[in-house]
Amino acid sequence: MFTKILIANRGEIAARIIRTCKKMGIKTVAIYSEADINSPHVEMADESYLIGPPRVNESYLKMEKIMEVALQANVDAIHPGYGLLSENPEFSKKCAENNIVFIGPSPSTISQMGSKIEARKLMSHAGVPIVPGTDAPLADVEEAVREAKNIGYPIMLKASAGGGGIGMQRVDDEEGLRRAFQGNQKRAKDFFGDGAMFLEKLILNPRHIEIQLLADKEGNTVYLGERECSIQRRHQKVIEEAPSPFIDELTRKEMGGAAVRAAQAIGYENAGTVEFIMDEHKNFYFLEVNTRLQVEHPVTEEVTGLDLVEQQIRIANGETLTISQKDVQLNGHAIEVRIYAEDPNTFFPSPGTITSFSIPSGENIRHELAVGQGSVVTPFYDPMIAKLIVKGLTRNEAIKSMGKVLEQYKVEGIKTNIPTLKRIVNHPEYISGNTTTSFIDSYLKTAKVN
Amino acid sequence: MEVLSNMAGNVWKITVKPGDQVTEGQDVVILESMKMEIPISAEVSGIVDEITVNEGDFVNDGDVVIKLK
Structure with missing residues (x-):
């Protein structure tokens, strides 16, 4: 069994993971930002390391810094919790390169499922029912309008890389789709670095x-x-x-x-x-x-x-x-x-x-x-x-x-x-x-x- | 006349520029706080005199974001 695990997260989930590690007799390493100095997970862990300023891109999302701490503390594995780096295939790959076990699926599984368009394709092949919609990124708003005519309104416009509801909007007609397309695509690009959009038929009262x-x-x-x-x-x-x-x-x-x-x-x-x-x-x-x-x-x-x-x-x-x-x-x-x-x-x-x-x-x-x-x-x-x-x-x-x-x-x-x-x-x-x-x-x- | 931020967060987007005419209730700045976009709107109508923040800045509750004349 692992002797030491680093928890690459904060808040309640970091505390919850540490609890199980303690029960299993595994030592724990916490990381924290300047904003979280007084957080319980910092106190609960066997070792804690300050990794940067409050903003996530300067702390909890900084892969190199986290990896540096992991190597310094000599951990066997990293638990990513949820959110933050948990679904980042790059991070999981970096762990493997440094001979640290990433507690989660393989980088290739994460990237396949990180693209919603790719996931739809794979699932459809595996015989898992998918919502009627488009199977490739939409080239532009005109293609979206053409596809939407085939699917039938109302429709959900979605970002392939989206999450937390960002880059996603219900549209009820062509006018609405034209209004929504660019804004959501831009938001998806800003938040996830990927503006690939697709359409799904809206399931009523789901x-x-x-x-x-x-x-x-x-x-x-x-x-x-x-x-x-x-x-x-x-x-x-x-x-x-x-x-x-x-x-x-x-x-x-x-x-x-x-x-x-x-x-x-x-x-x-x-x-x-x-x-x-x-x-x-x-x-x-x-x-x-x-x-x-x-x-x-x-x-x-x-x-x-x-x-x-x-x-x-x-x-x-x-x-x-x-x-x-x-x-x-x-x-x-x-x-x-x-x-x-x-x-x-x-x-x-x-x-x-x-x-x-x-x-x-x-x-x-x-x-x-x-x-x-x-x-x-x-x-x-x-x-x-x-x-x-x-x-x-x-x-x-x-x-x-x-x-x-x-x-x-x-x-x-x-x-x-x-x-x-x-x-x-x-x-x-x-x-x-x-x-x-x-x-x-x-x-x-x-x-x-x- | 000043438009104040109503909460702490990062300036995600500034939707007006100096010289623009804004009307009461119009969104002038969009903040990102706790993973959510929060619009800040002008409480009165006026012309944008000065924008006191930049996109990406961190602002606190009560900070001036835009001056109107």
């Missing part, structure tokens, strides 16, 4: 449901059930749960099978997630593969009893999976809410100092966080400051206790989305399981939160 996979180097692949992630704002997830209230055992098997086919088609190794979009008739279509640990992985851990970070480390260490598909049993129901530092009405970020922080603890309540009283939430990073995970025997029980826990969850000094979260979990449509991606727009936008 659900976003994803399958968690584990695959070892021998190609043994199991699926750990689904996560329902439909409740989103600005194309970013807000609430996730497992299992999904919308799908039955048969659909679960079909989706699991498709996800395993997808993984095997690309020789996938380590933990990964296949995201699907599902229409009202339970038809599901491939969206993308996330070649990393997901923010919402705890809900899967809660219902399967597995530690996904431990599984990642064991797979990266070359071990064979010790579980087969029949060993995977889903027990109970888990819900995760993401606590964002943001205005609950406008969803605009709200950086600042947390003057008071008090959260309930108890059985079936799990916190993943890296903030506390006195923490400064800076504008440099993602606005997610904490995750709250609650488990129940049934979905209803989990929803009820989530409601109670949120009532006692107090953060002062910055604005948070807690009022929004309370409204969602108390909303009859949410309770009835009517969770589509338009939930927040349909049910919450009209009335303001105090």
Whole structure:
């Protein structure tokens, strides 16, 4: 087993990875920017190294600097967490060149899945259903308009290299497409360095449901059930749960099978997630593969009893999976809410100092966080400051206790989305399981939160 | 008349230039903060006199970004 792992990340996920390393008796190395000097992950790790100024391109995205620390600290492996360098094939390649294990899939798998256009092609060949759309980068807006006529409006215009909702827009007619094309292409170029655009038919009232996979180097692949992630704002997830209230055992098997086919088609190794979009008739279509640990992985851990970070480390260490598909049993129901530092009405970020922080603890309540009283939430990073995970025997029980826990969850000094979260979990449509991606727009936008 | 930033972040884009006529509510600067684009709009109408920030600059809550006349 590895003796020392560097965590190339920050915040709650760095803290969460260190926890599992400690449990496994593996030493840990943290990196941090000047803005994160007082962050818990810095304190928790056996060794910590300052790597640069607050901005990510001068710290957490600086591959050479991180590699330098990794070599200096003499680590065996690097865990990239999510976001930042986790889906950067260059970084994974650099690790290999320096004889350091990258805890994740191979550089070629990451680059194949990093291009959404390429991923669509591969999946279609592997017999995984994809959303009707274009199969090559669009040359210009005129080609987009021609293709859109064949597909039929409404359409989603998307960036091949996109993520987090950037470079993506719904268009309802030719005029809208003409208006949206250039702006989104420019944004994709600015944010991802790649302006390749494509079109997908818009699935009306969709659900976003994803399958968690584990695959070892021998190609043994199991699926750990689904996560329902439909409740989103600005194309970013807000609430996730497992299992999904919308799908039955048969659909679960079909989706699991498709996800395993997808993984095997690309020789996938380590933990990964296949995201699907599902229409009202339970038809599901491939969206993308996330070649990393997901923010919402705890809900899967809660219902399967597995530690996904431990599984990642064991797979990266070359071990064979010790579980087969029949060993995977889903027990109970888990819900995760993401606590964002943001205005609950406008969803605009709200950086600042947390003057008071008090959260309930108890059985079936799990916190993943890296903030506390006195923490400064800076504008440099993602606005997610904490995750709250609650488990129940049934979905209803989990929803009820989530409601109670949120009532006692107090953060002062910055604005948070807690009022929004309370409204969602108390909303009859949410309770009835009517969770589509338009939930927040349909049910919450009209009335303001105090 | 000054247009102030309403939060801390990086200046992603400046959408006006000196001499431009802006109307109340018009976006003049777009900030990037916490992975989100945040428009800053003029609270009054006027003509752009001076732009006090550059694209890529870091601004704090309350910093002047544009002066109007």
